[in-house]
Amino acid sequence: xxxxVESGGGxxxxxxxxxxxxxxxxxxxxxxxxxxxxxxxGKERDFVARIRWSGGHxxxxxSVKGRFTISRDNAKNTVYLxxxxxxPEDTAVYFCAAAVSSGGGPAPKQYDYWGQGTQxxxxx
Numbered sequence: 001x002x003x004x005v006e007s008g009g010g011x012x013x014x015x016x017x018x019x020x021x022x023x024x025x026x027x028x029x030x031x032x033x034x035x036x037x038x039x040x041x042g043k044e045r046d047f048v049a050r051i052r053w054s055g056g057h058x059x060x061x062x063s064v065k066g067r068f069t070i071s072r073d074n075a076k077n078t079v080y081l082x083x084x085x086x087x088p089e090d091t092a093v094y095f096c097a098a099a100v101s102s103g104g105g106p107a108p109k110q111y112d113y114w115g116q117g118t119q120x121x122x123x124x
Contacts, residue, residue: 032100
């Protein structure tokens, strides 16, 4: 069984930065793709960014391109989301997810494991 634990959320002013972390644990952890999603109150869970665990194949939602950076540390089984120039519309619960078989695209249903989420609030 794989467990994902997010951390790093919080309250920040517009224009500020946060770095989210997602630590994975499990007997054997070798995902195909790791992704970040976010969900605002009353809205669907939206794709933010994803990265192939082997490296490369990095994709971002248009709304965060140029502001967010996804990275991973295989030795630590951790994926990160560096968020800069934050805007109030970035306010949401952020989830990390792991796709253990091939795939792992922009749709939540393509992922097998999810973290519990971490709240990010950006004040204006």
